[in-house]
Amino acid sequence: MRLEIDGQPVEVEPGATILEAAQAAGRYVPTLCFDDRMAPFGACRVCMVSMEGGAAPVAACTTLCRDDMKVQTEEATARRIAAATVELVLSELPEPPAEHTELATVARYFKIGEPRWQGERRRPAHDRRHPYLALQHELCISCGRCVRACDEVQGAFALTATGRGFHSGITAGLDSGFVDSTCVSCGACADTCPTDAITEHSLLELASEYTGEEGGTP
Amino acid sequence: MNSRFDATTTTTCGYCGVGCRLDAHRVGGRIMSISPALDGPANKGHTCVKGRFAHQFTRSRDRLTAPLVRESGGFRLASWEEAIDRIADAFGRIKAEHGPDAIAGLASSRATNEDCYVMQRMMRAAVGTHNIDNCSRVCHSPTSWALRRSFGMSGATGSFDDIEAADVGLIIGANPTQGHPVVGARIKQAAIKGLKLITADPRRIELADYGQLHLGIRPGTNAALLNGLAHVVIRDGLVNESFVAERTEGYDAVAELVEAYTPEAVEEITSVPAADLVAAAHLYARSERGSILWGLGVTEHRYGSECVRLICNLALLTGNVGRPGAALLPLRGQNNVQGSSDHGALPDTFTDYRHVSDEEVASSFEARWGVTMKREPGMKIPEMFDAAVEGRLRAMFIFGEDVAQTDPNTEHVVHALESLDFLVCQDIFENETTKFADVILPASSFLEKTGTFTNAERRVQLVQAANDPPGAAKTDFEILTTVSRALGHEMGYDTPSDVMDEIAELTPRYAGISHARIGRRGLQWPVAPDGTDTPILYEREFELPGGRAQFAALPYKPPGDQADEEFPLILVTGRRLEHYNAGTMTRRTGNLTLMSSDSLEVHPDDAAALGVQDGETVTLRSRRGQVQLPVQITPRIEPGHVFTAFHFPEVRTNLLIGPSADVNTSCPEYKVVAVAVEPAGDRVGEPVGAGAATA
Structure with a gap:
């Protein structure tokens, strides 16, 4: 089927999403909860776009293309909704996200500096029991990517969303940490995490200029 | 986005045969992190605990960083010149006194195609012998042998993408979620989405929980099971008649043979319930x-x-070959089991399994290399050890294989190594085998070299150096070409890419392969001169005379070892998720924290009969030797059987394995060993066997 993205004609297979069409047209649409290794989730509301004649902006990752659709990826209302959502997410974090993270990339795209909303911020809570995986709960934005990667890419079903509102986050097993859960240490969660809420110890060491050898014969 | 890193190199994983594409991120001289390449055709943006995390071994303080030579009972550091001179002198002397066939080489299924090709060229052209083999001998040589005879070529008939395309999958004698984790995850996801799985294994593997049927088979009785399945297919009119008529030969003999394999008769042999077989x-x-x-x-x-x-019979009977979703996929154990054999590191064949007696092929290599060669095959690995003990073999060059840890009948192997006049080991760590070496050459890990690996889909993929070898260690390509030069045979390559060009020139099925053309997606051989590759084999015809596949009428015969009164249980050995083969790599990483020791899996009924508790240390004894390890009681193993892995040198599992081997390929019978289990009692911690814990 044929449609237009920002005035540019693009042809896609039936069943394609607006996000896929935009990517085919070479247009950048910011995302946070999206990862093409998993089914679209539509939770973060960052990929909002507008359609000509549409009642309201829609999430590009979960909206299917229709013939002759005309999509604007940078329409003002859609952009304001998405930017406000990202700003709210940032307002909860104890510090700005690390430069290399997807969250930082999206924040740069929307040109969000210090959030307008000041108030309670999440407090650092770290779990470093696993030999490779580091969990930094305060950075979790509840996008669900790690949980879905664990379910849909690996199939270990080790991660679960827990808590409510300000206290929501993810946990491995029954709060047992990775090692004592059904985790198989594949690292898919760390690979998909857009904020470093789950990352590797070795990457956290980057800041401390780690050198030296390790891991000799036990 | 990854500005944190000095460099990111896309390469191919060096652990199992899945062939995951990895992005290795380097900061300074250190590989800081590895993530999956999102466009990897086999891994599709995923990897496992080994490929992603277990790279610390590359910077272990145990790495060999300079050549070592034997001196007064020990080793001392040496220059490359001295080490290579010693090899040239010793090989020259032994060749002069005993002839070139008194020397043998082992290439490595861990190494690149180019390394393996250079190694076999060195043995054939520089030394002058066909005594070259590789460790696929002890894992998938039977697969290669059989696929060539049934279909014509030695490789999977399809790709891992056939897993998602299939509607039914039969998994026999494999535990993919542990042994091949990324393919295991793909199978599991496909099963969740509707792929109907049948698993056949003496252990209730994880994927059995996602399947329709699990056949808890008695080890060593696969032939009865497979003939039983063929019996039911024929009996119940499920044969794909047109496929059999048009594309195969030998059906009648199979139909006649399997008539006796009724589900009831098969249940007697395999312990698989007749109804489940049907x-x-x-x-x-x-x-x-x-x-x-x-x-x-x-x-x-x-x-x-x-x-x-x-x-293969079963696939032919039902026409399940040569179409998307209808594939035969052997799960190759090591990263380059497929490629090391494809590239001629075998005693009887040059590249693409062309026999050394094939005049046209042999003379093409002779012309390219400027040498003359015998037309008779050399020795296979087990024959090399026998010849060493008998004094017919005087020297070996072992590249990237710890035979004293991983080969069966360990005491015999050790005796063979002790009997040699001269042993060269080329490796990244000292190991059980290097203890017997005269010269040890420090080599490179997969993250420090360039070349190609061929995965279990016949996919030739690029390996690119993400880091330098440590200290004075060198790439295997550089070492082997230098040794060859010292032995008087200049190969004339500048880079591994030149090696692949020579392979393509001399091997019609590789005609279109070059490093430049492989790119990020890899190429599945055969590759036509224009670069067109072959994801699915045998779409129209088989690579045998008349284009027809060959059925094989082969009866069930009992395994080489049987349980009896003294050894009433059957030991099965295999792999664990966290570790890899001899464990030399994974035991030097955080994976050791995830799994720090091995155990013996015992069924609750057997544990009760033996009077052993979970966690209790037991002595595991076979006709060959004994080891001690703790018990793990689990209902996942069939009663009458016990299971352990082979990753820990302190549990030298292979001491227990006898000389029984595959009748056609000499692949050892690791999977059926009669054993006795008894509480270790007061003898806990006492050294046992020839090679008690040393690490």
């Missing part, structure tokens, strides 16, 4: 697209090679 046969034969996957639980048996032919 259901499995119907499920597979009625599928639109049925695929079969197998591992070493099929091959590492006395009749392993014959069982692979029986797997």
Whole structure:
């Protein structure tokens, strides 16, 4: 089927999403909860776009293309909704996200500096029991990517969303940490995490200029 | 986005045969992190605990960083010149006194295609012998042997993408979620989405929980099971008649042979309930697209090679080959088991399994290398050890293989190594085998070299150096070409890419392969001169005379070892998720924290009969030797059987394994060993066997 993205004609297979069409047209649409290794989730509301004649902006990752659709990826209302959502997410974090993270990339795209909303911020809570995986709960934005990667890419079903509102986050097993859960240490969660809420110890060491050898014969 | 890193190199994983594409991120001289390449055709943006995390071994303080030579009972550091002079002198002397066939080489299924090709050229052209083999001998040589005879070529008939395309999958003698984790995850996801799985294994593997049917088979009875499945397919009119008529030969003999394999008779032999056998046969034969996957639980048996032919029979009977979703996929154990054999590191064949007696082929290599060669094959690995003990073999060059840890009948192997006049080991760590070396050459890990690996899909993929070898260690390419030069044979390559160009020039099925053309997606051989590759083999015809596949009428024969009064249980050995083979790599990483020791899996009924508790240390004794390890009681193993892995040198599992081997390929029978289990009692911690814990 044929449609237009920002005035540019693009042809896609039936069943394609607006996000896929935009990517085919070479247009950048910011995302946070999206990862093409998993089914679209539509939770973060960052990929909002507008359609000509549409009642309201829609999430590009979960909206299917229709013939002759005309999509604007940078329409003002859609952009304001998405930017406000990202700003709210940032307002909860104890510090700005690390430069290399997807969250930082999206924040740069929307040109969000210090959030307008000041108030309670999440407090650092770290779990470093696993030999490779580091969990930094305060950075979790509840996008669900790690949980879905664990379910849909690996199939270990080790991660679960827990808590409510300000206290929501993810946990491995029954709060047992990775090692004592059904985790198989594949690292898919760390690979998909857009904020470093789950990352590797070795990457956290980057800041401390780690050198030296390790891991000799036990 | 990854500005944190000095460099990111896309390469191919050096652990199992799945062939995951990895992005290795370097900061300074250190690989800081590894993530999956999102466009990897086999891994599709995923990897496992080994590929992603277990890279610390590359910077272990145990790495060999300079050549070592033997001196007064120990080793001392040496220059490359001295080490290579010693090799040239010793090989020259032994060749002069005993002839070139008194020297043998082992290439490595861990190394690149180019390394293996250079190694076999060195043995054939520089030394002058066909005594070259590689460690696929002890894992998938039966698969290669059988696929060539049934279909014509030695490789999977399809790709891992056939897993998602299939509607029924039969997994025999493999535990993919542990042994091949990324393919295991793909199978599991496909099963969740509707792929109907049948698993056959003495252990209730994880994927059995996602399947329709689990056949808890007695080890060593695969042939009876496979003939039983064929019996039901024929009996119940499920044969794909047109496929059999148009594309195969030998059906009548199979039909006659399997008549006796009634489900009831098969239940007697295999302990698989007759009704389950019938259901499995119907499920597979009625599928639109049925695929079969197998591992070493099929091959590492006395009749392993014959069982692979029986797997081929089943696919031929139902026409489940040569179409999307209808594939035969052997799960290759090591990263380059496929490629090391494809590239001629075998005693009887040059590249692409062309026999050394083939005049046209042999003379093409002779012309290219400027040498003359014998037309008779050299020795296989087990024959090398026998010859060493008998004094016919005087020297060995062992590259990237710890035979004293991983080969069966360990005491015999050690005796063979002790009997040699001269042993060269080329490796990244000292190991059980290097203890017997005269010269040890420090080599490179997969993250420090360039070349190609061929995965279990016949996919040739680029390996690119993400880091430099440590200290004075060198790439295997540089070492082997230098040794060859010192032996008087200049190969004339500047880079591994030149090696692949020579392979393509001398091997019609590789005609279109070059490093430049492989790119990020890899190429699945055969590759036409224009670069067109072959994801699915045999779409129109088989690579045998008349284009027809060959059925094989082969009866069940009992395994080489049987349980008896003294050794009442059957030991099965295999792999664990966290560790890899001899463990030399993974035990030097955080994976050791995830799994720090091994255990013996015992069924609750057997544990009760033996009077052993969970966690209790027991002595595991076979006709060959004994080891001690703690018990783990689990209902996942069939009663009458016990299971352990082989990753820990302190549990030298292979001490227990006897000389029984596949009748056609000499692949050892690792999977069936009669054992006795008894509480270790007061003897806990006492050294046992020839090679008690040393690490």
